[in-house]
Amino acid sequence: MxxxxxxxxxxxxxxxxxxxxxxxxxxxxxxxxxxxxxxxxxxxxxxxxxxxxxxxxxxxxxxxxxxxxxxxxxxxxxxxxxxxxxxxxxxxxxxxxxxxxxxxxSSEHDWFQESRQDRSNPKADWYVWVDPREDGTPPNNWMSLFGGVAWQWEPRRQQYYLHNFFAEQPDLNFHNxxxxxxxxxxxxxxxxxxxxxxxxxxxxxxxxxxxxxxxxxxxxxxxxxxxxxxxxxxxxxxxxxxxxxxxxxxxxxxxxxxxxxxxxxxxxxxxxxxxxxxxxxxxxxxxxxxxxxxxxxxxxxxxxxxxxxxxxxxxxxxxxxxxxxxxxxxxxxxxxxxxxxxxxxxxxxxxxxxxxxxxxxxxxxxxxxxxxxxxxxxxxxxxxxxxxxxxxxxxxxxxxxxxxxxxxxxxxxxxxxxxxxxxxxxxxxxxxxxxxxxxxxxxxxxxxxxxxxxKTQPVLLHGAISFLESAEPVLLFQRTLADEQLLLAFNLSGVSVRHALPAGLWQAVAIPGPDAGMTDGTELVLPAHSVFCGRRIG
Missing domain, CATH: 3.20.20.80 (Glycosidases)
Known part of the structure; x- marks a missing residue:
């Protein structure tokens, strides 16, 4: 690697x-x-x-x-x-x-301060400026992510400018x-x-x-x-x-x-x-x-x-x-x-x-x-x-x-x-x-x-991932790199659960950090919010 x-x-x-x-x-x-x-x-x-x-x-x-x-x-x-x-x-x-x-x-950026002055300055087309409709309303129905319409009126140009976020965040015209x-x-x-x-x-x-x-x-x-x-x-x-x-x-x-x-x-x-x-x-x-x-x-x-x-x-x-x-x-x-x-x-x-x-x-x-x-x-x-x-x-x-x-x-x-x-x-x-x-x-x-x-597990850093079907609340997947395969099971709930162990022979791997799950050879036994990790040995 x-x-x-x-x-x-x-x-x-x-x-x-x-x-x-x-x-x-x-x-x-x-x-x-x-x-x-x-x-x-x-x-x-x-x-x-x-x-x-x-x-x-x-x-x-x-x-x-x-x-x-x-x-x-x-x-x-x-x-x-x-x-x-x-x-x-x-x-x-x-x-x-x-x-x-x-x-x-920002609306305080020098580019915008110049652009907003009139329709003929060197940066006049650096932002998204659009004429109003005949009734003075914005040119379309676009909305700002932060609520309200995505258009702000600029009296100096008699146009609207686009802001997908706050009005203080005018959108640049990347078509330019x-x-x-x-x-x-x-x-x-x-x-x-x-x-x-x-x-x-x-x-x-x-x-x-x-x-x-x-x-x-x-x-x-x-x-x-x-x-x-x-x-x-x-x-x-x-x-x-x-x-x-x-x-x-x-x-x-x-x-x-x-x-x-x-x-x-x-x-x-x-x-x-x-x-x-x-x-x-x-x-x-x-x-x-x-x-x-x-x-x-x-x-x-x-x-x-x-x-x-x-x-x-x-x-x-x-x-x-x-x-x-x-x-x-x-x-x-x-x-x-x-x-x-x-x-x-x-x-x-x-x-x-x-x-x-x-x-x-x-x-x-x-x-x-x-x-x-x-x-x-x-x-x-x-x-x-x-x-x-x-x-x-x-x-x-x-x-x-x-x-x-x-x-x-x-x-x-x-x-x-x-x-x-x-x-x-x-x-x-x-x-x-x-x-x-x-x-x-x-x-x-x-x-x-x-x-x-x-950092010591190349299979986690670079290996492929494949998910296995599992009953809630267990998330189950494998990571594979060359001839190494890890099985990982996560109990997403706050109560202990049991889950069938996938086919194959799995040797439990002690991973530091989370609470540990275990297996009796046929079932996974997963305490609340625990993790089981196993390495395939057959």
Missing amino acids: SNTPWWRGAVIYQIYPRSFLDANGDGVGDLPGIIERLDYIAALGVDAIWVSPFFKSPMADFGYDIADYRDVDPLFGTLDDFDRLLAKAHALGLKVMIDQVLSHT PQVQNATLENVRYWLDRGVDGFRLDAINFCFHDRLLRDNPPKPVEKRVGRGFSPDNPYAYQYHYFNNTQPENLPFLEDLRALLDQYPGAVSLGEISSEDSLATTAEYTTDTRLHMGYSFELLVQDYSAAYIRETVSRLEVAMTEGWPCWAISNHDVERAVTRWGGHPADPRLARMLVAMLCSLRGSICLYQGEELGLGEADVPFEALQDPYGITFWPNFKGRDGCRTPLPWNDDPRAGFTTGTPWLPIPDAHRGVSVATQEKDPASVLSAFRAFLAWR
Whole structure:
């Protein structure tokens, strides 16, 4: 496997800078805070970090609205701080991936400030500007993911501009080759600076339908999806025309050609479409993205049948690319709460890490998963996320998964000497890094032990996967590499179960981390949230 690219089978640790560690006491995490704790991250046994946006931004969407792609927002530090972060991470053997938000900018970006002035300036066609209908209404029925119509009126041009997200995030017009070139040059800037890759935010949103066709309505029973509920009008449509257009494919090929000029540089696309698995397979080929991940495992469904069907569908569809899986990130309720309720069950947390990291592909783990953190219940008066404020109380937004990481059990959890930008729950302080590092049975200890063991198992890093039929709540699959085969069984429930042992002779393998299942030779005996691993010997 010496020629295998570093990212195949890698574990990527997502850092949400605002909530990782605050080094200057202003209550918001920053790049110096990340630098201070890089040794902690390296000791987890991960291969890379993905740092969410730290670029200059008015923070309407907490950095996913970029005003300057080539500079660090003072809230997070300086370019020198980023260079120090990069150097220390590389010295520790960690690769560094950063977010690139290509489909839209901040409304405060210089490009947009020029574009909005009139219809004849040099950047007049850099954003999606459209005349109103005769009655003054928007040109079509497209909706914003964050609620309401996806069009904002600009009096200076007497036109609407498109925003698939917040109104402060105008969509770039990728049908304009100048926009594509400028975007690629921004990517090149960070490659030249030494980053190892990019997580590409909303990468299927770069192009819109040139004909501006209306999206068709979606039946009530199908109004579910990424991070929104049926009370969000975004769920009322099939989003066939405001994203995932065929013109995106040649652009991805240009992006890949750029990355290929930098040996080892990797792209990971975030993909959310009407059929995200099919789009992921289409986008991840030898000439497009290296990896893709979707929101299919960031949903409420936690059945063995759903996980088996989801992963199997992608395996069948993806003939060239490489999958990447995640069960938590900065946009969705934390997995231990989403799938296990309150309070967070450490047995579930240990099992989920083992389950996720046993799938074929690379893995994104979100800060706090190593501690088994549950979703925080942020009161309305403390909410920061405008998405949650708008849809309260039916949907509380994304603040509950973004609260600061607890480093110790002090009132500010060792995160800051100031006032944390979001409140830190008492339950989180009780499972802080300092507390768990003293406990060999903690989720943190189990996390480190499992990742260290996984590195010694080429079959988990590079082997094929095949699912076996199993009765709920047991997820059952095999990993195969050359003449080695592992059987893995996961009890997704909080009660003990028995399940038939698949045909063959299986020798139990002790895996550190999760609670262990066992076999009597004919049946699997799986305590609550446990894992059985067996190696085929006949």
